[in-house]
Amino acid sequence: MMTWQNMDDHHVTYGCLQSPKRPDQTYKSFTAFFVMALSTFALSSPAFTPHRTKFELSSLISLKSRFRVNFRRARAAGIFCNYSCLEVRDVCYRPPGTQVNILNGVSFSLPEKSFGLIFGRSGSGKTTLLQLLAGLSKPTSEKVGIVFQFPERYFVADNVLDEVTFGWPRQSGSFQLKEYLTLNLQRAINWVGLNGISLDKDPHSLSGGYKRRLALAIQLVQIPDLLILDEPLAGLDWKARADVVKLLEHLKKELTILVVSHDLKEMAALIDHSWRMDMGGFLIEEQPPVIWDSPPA
Ligand SMILES: Nc1ncnc2c1ncn2[C@@H]1O[C@H](COP(=O)(O)OP(=O)(O)OP(=O)(O)O)[C@@H](O)[C@H]1O
Numbered sequence: 001m002m003t004w005q006n007m008d009d010h011h012v013t014y015g016c017l018q019s020p021k022r023p024d025q026t027y028k029s030f031t032a033f034f035v036m037a038l039s040t041f042a043l044s045s046p047a048f049t050p051h052r053t054k055f056e057l058s059s060l061i062s063l064k065s066r067f068r069v070n071f072r073r074a075r076a077a078g079i080f081c082n083y084s085c086l087e088v089r090d091v092c093y094r095p096p097g098t099q100v101n102i103l104n105g106v107s108f109s110l111p112e113k114s115f116g117l118i119f120g121r122s123g124s125g126k127t128t129l130l131q132l133l134a135g136l137s138k139p140t141s142e143k144v145g146i147v148f149q150f151p152e153r154y155f156v157a158d159n160v161l162d163e164v165t166f167g168w169p170r171q172s173g174s175f176q177l178k179e180y181l182t183l184n185l186q187r188a189i190n191w192v193g194l195n196g197i198s199l200d201k202d203p204h205s206l207s208g209g210y211k212r213r214l215a216l217a218i219q220l221v222q223i224p225d226l227l228i229l230d231e232p233l234a235g236l237d238w239k240a241r242a243d244v245v246k247l248l249e250h251l252k253k254e255l256t257i258l259v260v261s262h263d264l265k266e267m268a269a270l271i272d273h274s275w276r277m278d279m280g281g282f283l284i285e286e287q288p289p290v291i292w293d294s295p296p297a
Helices: 031-040 050-076 126-136 160-165 172-192 208-220 238-251 264-270
Strands: 002-005 011-014 016-018 085-094 103-111 115-120 144-147 226-230 256-260 273-278 282-285
Touching: 085 126, 103 126, 103 256, 103 273, 115 126, 115 264, 126 144, 126 226, 126 256, 144 208, 160 172, 160 208, 172 208, 172 238, 208 226, 208 238, 238 256, 238 264
Parallel strands: 103 282, 115 256, 115 273, 144 226, 226 256
Antiparallel strands: 002 011, 011 085, 016 085, 085 103, 273 282
């Protein structure tokens, strides 16, 4: 296991982290996409204020080469990294200015095109893990889509089209990328069932369920190999919740999905693998206690 400590005193240790990826794909930089994802969704944790988001992005870029070194060492140490599997090994995290780890030796693997759920008590470190995965997965993954809690709070445009294309390259030299994104846009809109909605519509005027669909569509334009969702049902009424669950059921056939949620009963039918995050940031493979209407306090 290697230790990496960045300039801002984040303390992260990890052994190996590899995202789903087909063997025939070559590594490419998706910095533009990542900037788009993170600038669209300002992250809710104090560790990820917009100010910090900017810092994290620059850290990620500098982390890239170190990460590759670490990856090779991890393999040499006997950690198996399957190219069609998200593999996380021995991840620890301690925020700046603190002496206690929020995450402690977190390890898990999630096969391609399967649905993983992480559940656990408030404050156990679930969101922190997703934030870390969003950052650390960048150097080795083709495409990772991330939708954090209440993404609609961070919509910035006054029509659906501008919202989906926010952050797309504007300079003339990137025509090919724009063409690629435009072709994928229609597919993403169809995938989430937004095709009945006018692209002129103000995203803030959409219903709760449709706002969530829009947030998913923004990520799906890139056809991510891994889609990470933090509390995708939070704040929705029963109909919108049922619609989003149905949508996830559909997406699960196409993508690898990792979800953090307290809505265990509604997620139950989707789950292929699940883990409980215990206080102190310890992750344990476990079936969710679906007999409860809501998790115990
Ligand atoms: N930058 C930080 N500095 C100090 N403590 C932090 C920082 N970021 C998160 N924490 C603490 O880490 C713990 C885990 O937070 P996190 O948001 O990951 O929990 P969670 O399991 O996602 O909770 P919930 O289910 O309520 O969303 C909390 O006690 C939180 O206060």
